[in-house]
Amino acid sequence: MNKFKFQSGTKVFFGANCLFDNKSEVTRLGKKAFIVTGKTSGIKSGALTDIISMLNEANIEYQIFDKIENNPSLENVKEGGAACRQSKADFIVGIGGGSPLDAAKAIAILAVNDIEPIQLIKNQFTQKPLPIAAIPTTAGTGSEVTAASILTIPEYETKMSFVHEDVFPKAAFLDAKYTESMTRDIAVNTAIDAMSHAIEGYLNKIASTMSDVFALEALEIFGACIENLCEEKFDSETREKLLYASMLAGLTIAQTGTTIAHGMGYSLTYFKDIPHGKANGLLLAEYLRYNNEAAQGRVQAVLKALNLISIDDFEKIMNRLIRNDIDFTREELKKYSSLAVKQKSTAKNLRSTSEEDMYRIMEKSLIDRGTH
Numbered sequence: 001m002n003k004f005k006f007q008s009g010t011k012v013f014f015g016a017n018c019l020f021d022n023k024s025e026v027t028r029l030g031k032k033a034f035i036v037t038g039k040t041s042g043i044k045s046g047a048l049t050d051i052i053s054m055l056n057e058a059n060i061e062y063q064i065f066d067k068i069e070n071n072p073s074l075e076n077v078k079e080g081g082a083a084c085r086q087s088k089a090d091f092i093v094g095i096g097g098g099s100p101l102d103a104a105k106a107i108a109i110l111a112v113n114d115i116e117p118i119q120l121i122k123n124q125f126t127q128k129p130l131p132i133a134a135i136p137t138t139a140g141t142g143s144e145v146t147a148a149s150i151l152t153i154p155e156y157e158t159k160m161s162f163v164h165e166d167v168f169p170k171a172a173f174l175d176a177k178y179t180e181s182m183t184r185d186i187a188v189n190t191a192i193d194a195m196s197h198a199i200e201g202y203l204n205k206i207a208s209t210m211s212d213v214f215a216l217e218a219l220e221i222f223g224a225c226i227e228n229l230c231e232e233k234f235d236s237e238t239r240e241k242l243l244y245a246s247m248l249a250g251l252t253i254a255q256t257g258t259t260i261a262h263g264m265g266y267s268l269t270y271f272k273d274i275p276h277g278k279a280n281g282l283l284l285a286e287y288l289r290y291n292n293e294a295a296q297g298r299v300q301a302v303l304k305a306l307n308l309i310s311i312d313d314f315e316k317i318m319n320r321l322i323r324n325d326i327d328f329t330r331e332e333l334k335k336y337s338s339l340a341v342k343q344k345s346t347a348k349n350l351r352s353t354s355e356e357d358m359y360r361i362m363e364k365s366l367i368d369r370g371t372h
């Protein structure tokens with residue numbers, strides 16, 4: 001067995017009504033809350049209403065910051081950090097998909113550290129961040145159980161992450177009812193994101209026997225949900241399974257991080273505004289073919305866990321879930337590969353990857369489109 005470290009700093013509460021059943025896990029965090037959410041996700045999911053009624057009942061003051069953008073920028077979290085500092089909050093409640101939850105982590109640091117947001121990327125802060133309670137409203141990010149935050153950095157024309165153990169949410173409340181307001185596309189794209197986390201955590205140089213347990217369990221659950229996802233049957237059992245699987249995939253990448261599918265996908269989001277999960281999904285089949293050349297056993301294990309026979313079958317599923325109809329030029333892909341190769345996560349991909357390799361994966365995925 002290989003050596004490994006396993007770390008999680010988050011108490012996970014899962015199941016119907018878990019937020020109200022475990023109120024004290026929020027109320028013990030302080031006397032004033034700063035609620036970080038998106039423009040609509042907090043309200044639509046019902047989670048914002050629930051947390052407000054809970055805080056009112058416990059006589060805990062709160063301030064709402066509902067300005068988190070999709071793929072939050074440094075400017076966006078700077079504004080949140082300043083508002084949080086001014087509110088004198090003791091703790092943060094993050095509600096939403098990956099964007100608000102990742103932003104909550106940045107704001108938790110910026111509220112108590114007098115730094116520029118770009119310094120987050122190098123963990124240049126000294127004061128301990130405010131504690132965070134996290135309520136996911138999508139089944140994809142896994143951010144509720146990770147110490148990572150992905151931010152958009154215009155200066156570098158990409159998204160970059162910071163990871164610090166002090167931003168593991170202290171508590172995460174996973175109630176599938178909060179994911180019911182997702183549209184079909186958000187449900188599908190976020191599910192693909194979570195599946196991508198499990199795959200990239202498994203086809204990863206620092207995968208361990210223990211991270212593999214979470215990755216393979218997550219993939220088996222996705223395998224069982226794939227047909228319902230394709231047929232758009234989002235019954236409560238499927239939603240709950242997807243939420244559970246996305247949390248398991250989050251625990252996987254909390255140990256391993258992601259690799260090149262995410263690294264390449266960031267450019268598709270930054271330059272073409274393609275949703276994060278879809279961006280990964282457009283690349284995953286070719287990414288699997290690429291890794292299969294060097295790590296056939298592990299790629300086959302991914303397919304087996306998903307209950308699929310071949311990468312071609314995997315590609316057919318992706319084509320049922322997302323439309324691959326956006327035009328790219330070779331020049332664009334050259335730029336994207338030059339940016340992706342600089343991501344720290346590239347070095348962790350199971351098969352060592354050059355800029356040229358990334359270009360080929362993107363060319364096959366986005367220009368040749370499966371005519372391999």
Ligand SMILES: [Fe+2]
Nearest residue numbers: 193197262276
């Ligand atoms: Fe992701």
